[in-house]
Amino acid sequence: MNADGQLVKRAIGGEDQAFVEIMQSHKVDLYKTAIAYLKNSDEALEAIQEVTYRAYKSIHQVRNSAYVKTWLIRIMINYCNDQLKKKKREVLGEEILQVQGISEDHSGLEIKDAMEDLDERSREILTLKYFHDLKIKEIAASMQCPEGTVKTWLNKALKALKGKLEEKGGN
Structure with a gap:
């Protein structure tokens, strides 16, 4: 130890x-x-x-x-x-989500607005993964659920975020 x-x-x-x-x-x-x-x-x-x-x-x-x-x-x-x-x-804070294909096409304000429209779990998973650089295993431990579940939730959160950005007139 x-x-x-x-x-x-x-x-x-x-x-x-x-x-x-x-x-x-x-x-x-x-x-x-x-x-x-x-x-x-x-x-x-x-x-x-x-x-x-x-x-x-x-x-x-x-x-x-x-x-x-x-x-x-x-x-x-x-x-x-x-x-x-x-x-x-x-x-959510002023930080820009550094996700391939999202942050390049949208401003920080657009990403922030889109994240505000997501459900609480999606915001939490995106925050833990991309703002705190936690690994899937660490997120799973903190949320007391299997790693596969976290991967599924993360994938859905990213798709939802991209959808929200497209709704707001992004690329």
Whole structure:
């Protein structure tokens, strides 16, 4: 087991300093995720505080220490989706989706608008895959479903995104 794995094991065992070190090492990824969803630095900082609290309360639920980053990002995405539902708006960050054949033909704004029209699961899978560079295996572990299911959902999400872009008058 690597040093990160030992750190996670210590945090699961109740060692507060180990938990703090885990949160420190993943704070940039959590902040980027929060900004991508909430588009507001104050709200993103508040989201990090809330996710830190939620993660602290449920660190014992981490089953595989290798997926702690995925687990934390999943908590952040769930929190952000909850916040967006409260505001009755669903948006994704300003980042451009780097998918072959999509980003070349459409502006970032077009992609962002099209992603807002997708269902929550599709947005989540595209975000995990293309914004956080997670592998199918990691996404499957975080969503607690088979890898084949994630591949199917990812394929459907990409087709839906392309369809939305074509509806909006793209190539």
